[in-house]
Every structure is written in structure tokens, then in C-alpha cells.
Amino acid sequence: MTTAPSxxxxxxxxxxxxxxxxxxxxxxxxxxxxxxxxxxxLIVFAALVFDVKFMQPQPLMRTVGAFVIFCLVSSxxxxxxxxxxxxxxxAHPTKRNRPLASGALSPxxxxxxxxxxxxxxxxxxxxxxxxLAAVTLLYFLTNVAYSFYLKHVVIVDAMIVAMxxxxxxxxxxxxxxxxxxxxxxxxxxxxxxxxxALGKRRAExxxxxxxxxxxxxxxxxxxxxxxxxxxxxxxxxxxVAYSLYTFSAENLPKNDLMMLTIxxxxxxxxxxxxxxxxxxxxxxxxxxxxxxxxxxxxAIAWGLSSVAILYFTHF
Numbered sequence: 001m002t003t004a005p006s007x008x009x010x011x012x013x014x015x016x017x018x019x020x021x022x023x024x025x026x027x028x029x030x031x032x033x034x035x036x037x038x039x040x041x042l043i044v045f046a047a048l049v050f051d052v053k054f055m056q057p058q059p060l061m062r063t064v065g066a067f068v069i070f071c072l073v074s075s076x077x078x079x080x081x082x083x084x085x086x087x088x089x090x091a092h093p094t095k096r097n098r099p100l101a102s103g104a105l106s107p108x109x110x111x112x113x114x115x116x117x118x119x120x121x122x123x124x125x126x127x128x129x130x131x132l133a134a135v136t137l138l139y140f141l142t143n144v145a146y147s148f149y150l151k152h153v154v155i156v157d158a159m160i161v162a163m164x165x166x167x168x169x170x171x172x173x174x175x176x177x178x179x180x181x182x183x184x185x186x187x188x189x190x191x192x193x194x195x196x197a198l199g200k201r202r203a204e205x206x207x208x209x210x211x212x213x214x215x216x217x218x219x220x221x222x223x224x225x226x227x228x229x230x231x232x233x234x235x236x237x238x239x240v241a242y243s244l245y246t247f248s249a250e251n252l253p254k255n256d257l258m259m260l261t262i263x264x265x266x267x268x269x270x271x272x273x274x275x276x277x278x279x280x281x282x283x284x285x286x287x288x289x290x291x292x293x294x295x296x297x298x299a300i301a302w303g304l305s306s307v308a309i310l311y312f313t314h315f
Contacts, residue, residue: 024104025105025106025109028099028104028105029099029105029109029110029113031098031099032078032079032082032098032099032100032105032110032113033075033078033079033113033117034074034075034078035071035075036286036287037074037078037286038071038074038075039286039289039290040074040165040168040286041067041070041071041074041168042067043165043168043169043172043189044063044066044067044070044168044169044171044172044175045063045067045172046169046172046185046189047063047169047172047173047175047176047178047181048060048063048172048176049306049307049310050180050181050182050185050251050306050310051173051176051178051179051180051181051251052180052251052310052311053176054307054311055311059175059176059177062128062175062176063172063175063176065124065128065175066125066128066132066171066172066174066175068124069121069124069125069128069132069136069171070121070136070139070168070171072117072118072120072121072124073117073118073121073122073136073139073140075117076113076114076115076117076118076121076140077139077140077143077147079100079110079111079113079114079117080114080143080144080147081143081147082098082099082100082101082110083100083107083110083111083114084147084148085147086100086101086107089101090102093208118140121136121140122136122137128175129174129175131174132171132174132175135167135170135171135174136171138167139164139167139168139171142160142163142164142167143160143164145160146160146161151218152217152218153218154218154221154222157218158194158197158198158201159194161193161194161197162189162190162191162193162194162197163190164193165189165190165193166186166189166190166193169185169186169189170186180250180251181251182245182249182250182251182252184241184242184244184245184248184249185245185249187241187245188238188241188242188245191234191237191238191241192234192238192269194230194234195231195234195235195238195269195272195273196272196282196285198227198230198231198234199227199231199272199273199276199282199285200282200283200284200285201218201219201222201227202222202224202227202228202231202276202277202282203276203280203281203282203283204219204283205219205222205223205224205227206224206280207280207283228277231273231276235269235273238265238269239262239265239266239269242262242265243259243262245258246258246259246261246262247259252309252310253309253310253313255313257309257313258306258309258310260305260309261302261305261306261309264298264301264302264305265302267294267298268295268298268299268302271292271294271295271298272288272295275288275292275295
């Protein structure tokens with residue numbers, strides 16, 4: 001008479017443990033997908049806004065779809081990166097706490113999720129536009145090449161990071177079917193992405209010091225003076241390119257009011273360089289944007305003023 005209750009109790013305990021284990025795995029998988037970094041994918045809305053189609057329901061919904069697609073494929077890439085760098089991450093002071101490096105998430109679960117996320121992203125992209133699917137696949141394949149080889153090639157590693165942002169912008173342009181989107185914006189995105197990528201390399205070198213090469217081999221190929229020079233060059237190039245965009249792009253209002261947004265871009269870049277060089281921050285650019293109120297409100301002010309000029313000042 002005592003056997004049955006004991007067996008039932010054991011079954012209930014096993015069920016609770018299984019549910020708990022599943023919940024823990026899902027939480028760690030979600031963390032490994034890095035949803036906080038999905039903010040990078042907001043740049044797919046650039047084409048929608050600057051082609052002056054933000055008020056049109058169909059282009060808006062298609063752009064939201066492209067945003068979700070790039071959230072899925074970028075999470076697939078993050079899982080791939082963590083799988084490739086699992087041993088190096090275990091020796092890193094902060095990356096050791098990532099789900100895969102810490103052992104909280106099984107590599108096999110990560111592999112299955114990576115494939116599943118990629119397939120969902122490609123299927124959804126193909127449903128919207130086959131060229132969007134091609135760009136999505138190119139984004140993933142570029143990151144595969146980056147994870148296994150290109151991240152070990154000096155300068156190219158930063159350029160590949162910048163290319164990822166350009167592909168996001170291109171994806172947004174495809175789903176919106178742009179008519180007045182200026183090529184200057186591709187140039188501006190490339191340059192500012194290079195500033196941020198190089199700033200991240202600098203932050204990694206200064207924070208890890210002599211151990212930098214052990215965590216990311218390519219850091220041995222960089223020096224702080226070299227990175228400061230490259231960041232300075234790209235900052236100047238960004239300001240020039242954006243300035244040229246504001247008074248030469250055909251899609252802009254003919255009143256030249258977009259030139260009033262140049263100070264926001266200049267201050268944003270100068271503030272970012274200050275944080276990287278003086279405060280030695282920049283290791284997590286996406287988080288820095290939200291943590292530093294100067295960067296955050298400058299970005300908001302630039303966005304609101306740009307929208308106001310594009311949509312409400314045609315005179």
C-alpha cells in the first residue's frame with residue numbers, strides 16, 4: 001500500500017524537474033539569442049522613413065516583417081559565434097557568463113536553434129520577396145565566413161561588421177521598393193558603422209590589456225594609436241558624407257532644412273569618441289547608446305528633426 005504513493009510521488013517529482021529543466025533551457029537559449037542586440041536591426045526602417053513612406057500601411061508592415069526576419073537571422077548568427085568561440089569565451093572576464101561558455105546551454109540545443117531560426121528567417125523572407133531572402137542568406141553566409149576566417153583578417157574584420165549594417169539597410173529598401181532613397185545613406189551607414197566597429201576594437205584592447213590577443217587573436221594586429229587614427233579618418237568621412245547628403249540628395253525637400261540635422265550627427269560622433277577614448281567604453285555599442293543619455297537623446301533629436309523635415313516641411 002505504500003508502494004503506489006511512492007511511485008506516484010516520484011513521477012510527479014520527475015515531471016516537475018523536467019518542466020524546470022525545460023524552462024531553464026529556454027531561458028538560457030533566449031539569453032544566448034541576445035534579444036538586447038536586436039536594436040541593431042532597427043536600421044531596416046531607414047529606407048521606410050527616408051523614402052517618405054512611413055505613413056503608408058503596406059510598406060510599414062513589410063518593414064516590420066523585415067525587422068523580425070533580421071532579428072531571427074541575427075540571433076542565429078549570435079548562436080553560431082558563441083559556438084565557434086566557446087573556448088575563448090570561457091577565458092574572457094565577462095563572456096564566460098554567456099550560456100554556452102558557462103555550460104548552462106547545451107551546444108546541441110544551440111545548433112538546433114541556430115538552424116531553426118535560420119530556416120524561419122529564410123522562409124519568411126522568401127514569402128515577402130525573393131531578393132530579400134537572397135540578402136538574408138548573404139548576411140548569414142557573410143557572418144559564417146566572418147566567424148571562421150574573416151574575423152582574423154585585420155581591417156577586413158571591421159569592414160565585415162559594417163557590411164552587416166549595409167545589408168540591413170538594403171533589406172529595408174527591398175521591402176519598401178524605394179523610389180527616392182539616396183545612395184548617400186548607404187555611404188553614411190558604412191562609415192558610421194566602421195567608426196563603431198573600430199571603437200569596439202579599441203575598447204576591447206584597453207579593457208583586456210595584455211590578455212586581449214588571448215580572447216580575440218585579431219586584437220594583436222591592432223594598436224590603440226592605429227585605431228585612433230582610423231576612427232578619426234572615418235569620423236571625418238562620416239561628417240562629410242552626411243553633409244553632402246543633406247544638400248545634394250534628390251529626395252530631400254528643396255528648402256535645405258535637412259542641413260540643420262548636421263550638428264546632431266557631429267555631436268553624436270564626438271560624444272562617442274569621447275566615451276571610447278576618455279572613458280574607455282564602447283565594448284558594447286548597442287548598450288552604450290541606451291546607457292549614455294547624451295548619445296540617446298541626441299539620436300532621438302536627430303530622428304525627430306529628420307522626420308519633421310522630411311514629412312512636414314515641403315515648401
